[in-house]
Amino acid sequence: MTAIRVLSYNVRYANRGDHHDAWHDRRDAVGRLVRFHRPEIAAFQEPLPDQREELRERLPNYEFVGRGREADDEGEGCPIAARTDRWQIADSDTFWLSETPAEPSTDWDAAHPRIATWARVRAVDDDIALLVVNTHFDHVSAGARRESARLLRERLPELAGPDTDAPDETIPVVLVGDLNCTPGSDPHRILVGGDPEGNASGPIDDDRLTLRDAAAIADLRHGPETSLTDFARLIDGRRIDHALVSSEVGVEAFATLTDRDDRGRYPSDHLPILARLEV
Template structure:
């Protein structure tokens, strides 16, 4: 009888220990969350693109996004009608952002987000200029440029993360540098609780530029820190299917935070019948956030 009691006690201790380990493991798994992020210059809707005009590629582009199902996606060059087309196709997504010429006017640098995965706590759009709170063109820029940002909460683990999406000018060198400096100043003023930060978009500069050199003093290039990389080095294809794609001008940059690990980085060069869905390839990353 004494031996039976001892055996029962030992089995109880083993069961309790295993159960506690399982609970601990569950807590660990819940504390980490995978976040899929994409930046995509979708090319504005302009009739002069002919066979590459938006009407011929919108379904392809929308299905591409649906297939990769990013939790957060920054778009650039999206005109109001393109925003509506994407909203209709991406059923689980909501958006933040306004057009660069005002409410629902001009090109958006909007952020789409999967409302089943994340929620927005704070959001706004500002202009990259000396007067960021009003519709304006800054420095030597050819066009008004904007940045849309949001503070997101990942529903799975309640981790908060700031996301900034922009499209820097394609002409003004000072406008590019000053615009990014303005974004970094905005991050500093907003991120008082030191949450992880993503800055993404079409920066219109290549990796050896002064802008990227400066930016990497404060942020990490997701490509350089990814455990797995895939696809083309270049991101701007110009709809030229038979030419090599070498210009890398689209980025997903990350704050130097121990809470962000880059599992995968990819440049997605999908095509159908020798046609691309945009004149830029989307950049896609999978992050481990904790």
């Protein structure tokens, strides 16, 4: 078994209206938080191009992949970063959560284009491989969240399927991101194997691609039951940031991190989540 720590963090886009919580007042705290907890894999939601570049500058020991959601690579992204001393990225891409996932597009009444970035990572010291998928569901349309979950369930078997390095087997899967929904909601239920409307193709036959909520199955659970803040306080009952894992991934611990910056404020309007996994 190989241990791996995966962090997912909605860092909030650079909004000039955030005043004293603007990105330039938060970016160093975000970088320090990631460096302190030293995840092997870090996945971010919402960073704009300049923010993605500034994350790279503050995390020089990580290789980043992922693009923006607009046609010209602008807009918010869902980048994945792998710590180069432990894992290398073998392949990666981004697709859109829409009826035409191969091209920039918006469907299902979503307020904005929504994307998922994936990366196949391989351990530097052994043959262990892992598929990491990072996404951000729409915050307005419940229908878009449901259809995005169904699309991901359809795409995961292909993404985790055999490759030239391991032609006879699929690889373990970790899906992380801001799903803009809580456990037990329709999109969450679809991702962990049930479709409340009965419109999905059904549970994936290969049980290695059956997803489980890392927070629910962790041997150790730490931190609050919410992942949303107003920068100063927690907003109760809003665990909308998730880590889901396939059945062969063990979950040693799951934490919602409540680190504050040197001003006593949270570095984002979301708390990062950290899962200690075994593959």
